[in-house]
Amino acid sequence: MWEYAPAPESRDIANLKPSYKMFVDGKFVEGTGEPLKTINPATEEVLAEVSTASQSDVDIAVKAARRAYDRVWSKMPGSERAKYIYRIARQIQERGRELAVLESLDNGKPIKESRDVDVPTAASHFFYHAGWADKLGYAGYGPDPKPLGVAGQVIPWNFPLLMAAWKIAPALACGNTVVLKPAETTPLTALVLADIIQQCDLPPGVVNIIPGAGDVGAALVGHADVDKVAFTGSTDVGKVIQGQLAGTSKKLTLELGGKAANIVFDDAPLDQAVEGIVNGIFFNQGHVCCAGSRLLVQESIADELVEKLHARVSTLRVGDPLDKNTDVGAINSREQLAKIKELTESAEAEGATRWTSSCPLPDKGFFFAPTVFSGVSQAMRIAREEIFGPVLSVLTFRTPEEAVAKANNTPYGLSAGVWTEKGSRILWMAQRMRAGVVWSNTFNRFDPTAPFGGYQESGFGREGGRTGLEAYLDV
Amino acid sequence: MSDRITVAKTYKLYIGGKFPRSESGRSYPVTDAKGTFLANAAQGSRKDARDAVSAARKAFAGWSGTTAYNRGQVLYRVAEVLEGRREQFIAEVATSEGVPAKKAQSLVDTAIDRWVWYAGWTDKIAAVLGSSNPVAGPYFSFSTPEPTGVVAVLAPQQSSLLGLISVIAPVIASGNTCVVITSQDRPLPAITLSEVLATSDVPGGVVNIITGRTAEIAPWLASHGDVNALDLTGAPESIRADLERSAAGTVKRVLRNKPSEDFTVTPDMSRLRAFLETKTVWHPMGV
Numbered sequence: 001m002w003e004y005a006p007a008p009e010s011r012d013i014a015n016l017k018p019s020y021k022m023f024v025d026g027k028f029v030e031g032t033g034e035p036l037k038t039i040n041p042a043t044e045e046v047l048a049e050v051s052t053a054s055q056s057d058v059d060i061a062v063k064a065a066r067r068a069y070d071r072v073w074s075k076m077p078g079s080e081r082a083k084y085i086y087r088i089a090r091q092i093q094e095r096g097r098e099l100a101v102l103e104s105l106d107n108g109k110p111i112k113e114s115r116d117v118d119v120p121t122a123a124s125h126f127f128y129h130a131g132w133a134d135k136l137g138y139a140g141y142g143p144d145p146k147p148l149g150v151a152g153q154v155i156p157w158n159f160p161l162l163m164a165a166w167k168i169a170p171a172l173a174c175g176n177t178v179v180l181k182p183a184e185t186t187p188l189t190a191l192v193l194a195d196i197i198q199q200c201d202l203p204p205g206v207v208n209i210i211p212g213a214g215d216v217g218a219a220l221v222g223h224a225d226v227d228k229v230a231f232t233g234s235t236d237v238g239k240v241i242q243g244q245l246a247g248t249s250k251k252l253t254l255e256l257g258g259k260a261a262n263i264v265f266d267d268a269p270l271d272q273a274v275e276g277i278v279n280g281i282f283f284n285q286g287h288v289c290c291a292g293s294r295l296l297v298q299e300s301i302a303d304e305l306v307e308k309l310h311a312r313v314s315t316l317r318v319g320d321p322l323d324k325n326t327d328v329g330a331i332n333s334r335e336q337l338a339k340i341k342e343l344t345e346s347a348e349a350e351g352a353t354r355w356t357s358s359c360p361l362p363d364k365g366f367f368f369a370p371t372v373f374s375g376v377s378q379a380m381r382i383a384r385e386e387i388f389g390p391v392l393s394v395l396t397f398r399t400p401e402e403a404v405a406k407a408n409n410t411p412y413g414l415s416a417g418v419w420t421e422k423g424s425r426i427l428w429m430a431q432r433m434r435a436g437v438v439w440s441n442t443f444n445r446f447d448p449t450a451p452f453g454g455y456q457e458s459g460f461g462r463e464g465g466r467t468g469l470e471a472y473l474d475v
Numbered sequence: 476m477s478d479r480i481t482v483a484k485t486y487k488l489y490i491g492g493k494f495p496r497s498e499s500g501r502s503y504p505v506t507d508a509k510g511t512f513l514a515n516a517a518q519g520s521r522k523d524a525r526d527a528v529s530a531a532r533k534a535f536a537g538w539s540g541t542t543a544y545n546r547g548q549v550l551y552r553v554a555e556v557l558e559g560r561r562e563q564f565i566a567e568v569a570t571s572e573g574v575p576a577k578k579a580q581s582l583v584d585t586a587i588d589r590w591v592w593y594a595g596w597t598d599k600i601a602a603v604l605g606s607s608n609p610v611a612g613p614y615f616s617f618s619t620p621e622p623t624g625v626v627a628v629l630a631p632q633q634s635s636l637l638g639l640i641s642v643i644a645p646v647i648a649s650g651n652t653c654v655v656i657t658s659q660d661r662p663l664p665a666i667t668l669s670e671v672l673a674t675s676d677v678p679g680g681v682v683n684i685i686t687g688r689t690a691e692i693a694p695w696l697a698s699h700g701d702v703n704a705l706d707l708t709g710a711p712e713s714i715r716a717d718l719e720r721s722a723a724g725t726v727k728r729v730l731r732n733k734p735s736e737d738f739t740v741t742p743d744m745s746r747l748r749a750f751l752e753t754k755t756v757w758h759p760m761g762v
Contacts, residue, residue, distance in 0.1 A: 124611065140603065142743070235726065242723035247716025254726065411725070430756045438756045447610035451618045451753045456703065457726045460752075465618060466606055467753045475745065 004317070007324040009111045014102040019049045020187065022057065022211055023194035025064035026204025031057045033212055038187060041108035042321050042330040042365040050187045053210035058179075058219040061208040065150040065177040066225055068205030073177050074147060078134030085130035085172055087200040088193075092123040092165075095196065099189055103161055104321040106188040108330030108366070109284050111322050121446055122165035125464075128448035129169035132469060136174065139466050141475040147175030148251055148474050149227035154217040154241075155190075156233045157183035157332050158287040158388075164190045166463050167230055168207060169448075174472035176228060179208045181220055185333050187211040218244070226250060230471065232289075235386075235412070235457050253461025253471040255289065255453055257386040258414030261407035262292030262443065263397075263429065266301045268419035272441070274305070274312050277392070280417055280443035282316060282328055282370055286390040287336070289458070290415035292443055293387055294376075296403055299396045306374055306394060310355055313370045318359050328390055331366040340368050340389035347373050347382035352393070378409055386412070400425065404432045413455030417443045436462070486516040486662070488523055488686065489669030491530030492679015498522045503687070505662060508573025516662050519687035521695045524654065527683035528701050531625045531652040534680030539622045539650035543598035550594035550648060553675040557587045560671060564636055564664060571635045571661040585739060586637040592742075593644035600649055600747060613760045620751040622650035623728055624703030627696035629689055631709045634738050635661035639668065641738045642708055645746035647681055654683045654702070656693060658709065662686040690714050697721035704728040704750050708736060 019035075021028040033052035040047050053061065073081070092099065096119045103114040137143045151171045155163035160182055171178050182190035194209045210216060214237070221229045221241050228251045231241050235256040245252050262280050264273050280292030297305050321329035331337040348354055352373040361367040368390055376383050376393040383393050397403040407416055416435040418426055426440040436454045439445060446452065451465040461471045486505070487494040496502075499520035505513045517523075538546070557564070561583055569579035601619050608616040626646045631638030635658050646653045657665035669684045685692060690711050696702055698721040705722050707715055707730060715731075722729050730749040 140744075239723050239726060242726065243720045246719030246723060249731075256726065426758065430754070436752065436754060438754065440756065440758045442614065442757055442759050445610070445612070445614060445616075445757050447608065447612070447616065450608040450610055450616045450755050450757070451606075452755065453753065455623075455752050459726060460728050462753050465608055465755075467604070467618060470748070 004325045006320070008320060009101055009322045009324060011101060011105060011322060013097050014105055015098055016102065016105065017048060019051070020191045021051050022053055023191060023198070023207070023209040024057070024061045025208065026198065028194070031210065031212070033057065033216065036184060036211065038106055038185065040105050041332050042362065044365055047105055048188065050191070050211050052212035053216045055219050057210060058216060058223060061179045061210050062150060062152070062223045062225050064205035065179050065208055068203055069149055069177040072203040073206050074175055078136060078175070081172060081175065082130045082133035084200060084202050085126050085133060085169065088196060089123045089126035089130060091196040091200060092119065092126065095192070096120070096123070099161055099192060101322065102192060103189050104329065106186050107157065107160055108321050108332050110326040110329040111324055112326070113284060118159055118162045122162045125165040125169045125448045129173035133173040136469065136473070139469050141470065141473055145473040145475050148472060149176060150225060151176045151178050151228040151230060151472065152220040152223060152226040153178060153180040153230045154221065154233065155180065155182055157186040158284060160186035161189035161193060163232055164193055170463070170468055171472050172206065174469055176472050177206045179210060179220055179226070181210055181212060181217050184211070184213045221245065228472065231255070238459060251471070254459035255461070255463065256457065256459040258289045258291070258412045258454065258458050259294060259384065259386055259410045260290055260292045260415040260417065260435065261294045261296050262417035263296040263403050263407060263419065264298065264301070264305060265420035265425065266298040267421045269421065270301070270305060270308060273419040274308050276417065276419060276441070276443045277309060278312055278316070281392045282313070282390050283444050285328055285331055287332060287388050288444065290437060290444065292417050293391070293393060294383060295392055295394045296397050296406055297394060299398050302394070302396045306372070309372060313357050313372060314359070316357060316359065316370050318367055318369060319362050328370060331368050331389065334366055336388065337366040337368060340387060340391060343382055343385060343387050344371060344391055347376070347380060347393070350380045350382070352376045352380060352382060378406060384410065400429065404429065408434045411457040414458035415439065484514065486514050486666045486686065488517045488519055489666070489673065489682070489684040490523065490527045491533070491683065492673060494669070497687070498526070505660070507570045513570065513663065516666070516686040519656070519685035519692055521692065523685055524692050524695045525699070527654040527685055528625060528696070528699055530680035530683050531654050532701050534652045534678055535624060537678055538647070538652055538681045543601070546648070546650065547594055547597035549676045550597065550644070551591065553671060553677060554587055554590045554594060556671045556675050557590060560667065561587070563667060567664045567667060568636050571663055572633070582637045586640045589637065589640050590644050593648045596648050596747060600751070603744070604748065604751065608755065614757050615760055616755060616757045618753050618755040620649065621754050623750045623752055624651060625701060626651045626653045626704045626706060626750050627699070627702045628653050628655045628706040629693055629709040630655055630657050630665065631736065631738070632658045632660070632689070632734060636664040636668070638738045639665050641742065642706055642746070643682060646706070646750050649747055649751055651750050652681045654685065654696060656689050656709070657684060657686050659687070659689050693718055694721060697727070698724055700725055702727060704730070706730045706732070708732045709734060
């Protein structure tokens with residue numbers, strides 16, 4: 001591997017403040033919950049203290065959102081709502097570097113990803129949905145579809161700003177107001193987004209952002225005056241929320257876990273496929289619900305492909321998230337690192353063959369070297385459970401039918417990948433895979449115009465595109 | 476001829492294209508709206524429900540894999556056979572629901588027309604709900620609706636035929652298969668509908684019909700790991716929340732339409748949308 005001189009992005013760009021407050025009714029206010037300290041997972045240093053919401057703060061935020069909905073937002077013409085949302089998109093672009101650096105500090109993801117994926121895609125989600133605000137009558141839900149009211153939204157730590165954008169943009173475009181809870185370990189960029197929203201002069205209460213842990217999320221989704229709940233996170237918590245909402249009239253959408261199969265046929269361009277496999281599982285340290293964590297490779301090329309894969313993964317640079325050369329950053333938390341270690345140990349115990357990149361790891365922080373397990377069978381935990389880390393399992397197949405059967409042999413159904421030069425086979429496979437997104441000869445592509453979401457226990461409802469509007473309309 | 480003894484029918488379940496009795500051996504008396512005995516219907520059990528789910532799962536690949544044109548023709552054929560049994564349905568609806576013949580006639584006509592309406596949707600759903608996505612990059616991206624899978628349908632308790640057809644037709648039009656628990660007290664039109672389905676070209680297992688106590692059977696379907704979605708329309712108020720909680724165990728899609736739904740009103744696409752997934756496919760463009 002070539003030696004690279006470090007090329008760190010300056011952390012000053014993040015404008016990191018010693019403390020952050022929650023954003024309620026247009027103002028930054030102290031929450032009455034126990035403040036949390038958010039850390040840089042790459043160094044374990046405390047970045048900032050963040051105030052959190054108590055149960056009563058949740059109530060205050062929901063009331064603010066209700067007032068804003070009743071008095072302002074639901075009465076405003078869509079064309080006016082649109083202009084506010086366009087403003088947010090533009091400000092995200094303008095403050096893109098600040099957001100990217102802050103995201104990498106708080107989350108641990110490589111700066112090249114926060115800079116090139118998270119931030120621009122967040123901006124594009126606002127820009128795309130802004131245009132819908134005054135065109136909802138053309139979306140296929142009748143001539144004048146109505147909003148639902150107050151949306152309670154709970155998002156995960158893997159794409160903190162981007163998930164906030166996925167949630168807030170369609171909600172506002174459809175005429176709802178929002179109370180959003182960012183993840184406990186990654187609250188900072190959502191609060192800078194709150195600053196942007198304040199600078200954009202959105203009417204107070206239209207967007208409220210209340211940091212906190214799971215109890216705040218539970219209080220929010222369970223609040224009697226919330227009309228719509230949107231949750232992205234684990235399948236376990238999604239089931240709890242769905243159960244919690246049983247018997248209510250709240251509309252629910254869930255974007256949950258996955259165990260995607262990435263299927264490589266013997267005619268695939270192997271070097272290209274290797275790049276796709278690497279992107280599929282090592283993008284964002286594998287902290288991706290749609291990560292291609294199960295590689296299904298046709299038996300005749302398995303040895304060759306795995307060899308190429310080892311060689312390529314060996315070149316991945318693991319380390320300082322702010323270094324522009326870094327490919328794989330820090331695992332988001334000590335807890336997540338422990339989960340990844342536990343599951344990989346189970347794979348070894350169950351007889352899978354472990355290969356781990358010999359790349360150097362930093363002395364401090366939460367890091368996990370890219371790892372590939374071969375000789376994995378479908379019964380092993382590593383092949384069934386979401387790993388949410390930079391760990392790939394390799395399984396083999398002989399026929400397309402077997403590939404489909406193995407790919408679908410999971411309660412999940414979020415995404416899948418297929419690599420082959422044969423167009424008819426791509427379409428045949430795409431039709432049979434029970435997954436909400438199928439990437440063929442590519443992986444991990446996202447766009448606000450393209451609906452995203454799961455089958456089965458990966459959740460229901462879509463985000464993005466015309467289809468995604470349904471989640472925020474009373475239809 | 477007036478003293479001829481009529482041939483009385485045995486009312487059975489409809490599972491996997493066959494007409495079994497309940498494995499439990501149970502039956503329950505069905506009366507008309509005034510309480511006069513009409514027949515004994517099979518009282519379906521947990522095991523019947525499970526058999527029906529197996530049959531529905533087995534039929535799913537075939538039914539969802541047929542072309543939309545073919546599915547449309549099969550469903551239209553059902554309407555043709557329904558029309559042939561129009562008088563029988565009018566008599567059964569009048570007896571079951573206690574409505575005058577004229578009202579029953581109108582309900583049956585609307586039901587047959589409703590079936591035709593949904594039959595015509597099969598090859599339009601993808602065009603209306605799908606999309607080509609103008610993504611910001613060199614990719615072709617398209618989204619297409621696909622059936623959710625096996626749907627458990629709790630049919631309306633009041634509207635014995637129109638309501639029943641209004642909940643079954645949208646589920647199977649898009650390629651789902653289903654297990655239906657009929658109206659508990661008014662099951663006879665549903666059993667006749669199963670005879671229509673059996674003598675049309677609908678493959679066995681696509682629609683499975685169980686008569687019996689809704690509150691007894693529904694919980695097994697709500698918690699069943701191989702059921703993908705649940706239509707609560709005919710669920711008794713007292714168990715709706717419990718059914719939803721059970722459904723959450725496997726993240727089922729739940730349609731919460733109320734028992735008070737007016738089926739005489741022309742529907743929109745919402746019942747079709749409720750049991751569809753959206754699949755987005757990407758492929759790079761290049762030379």
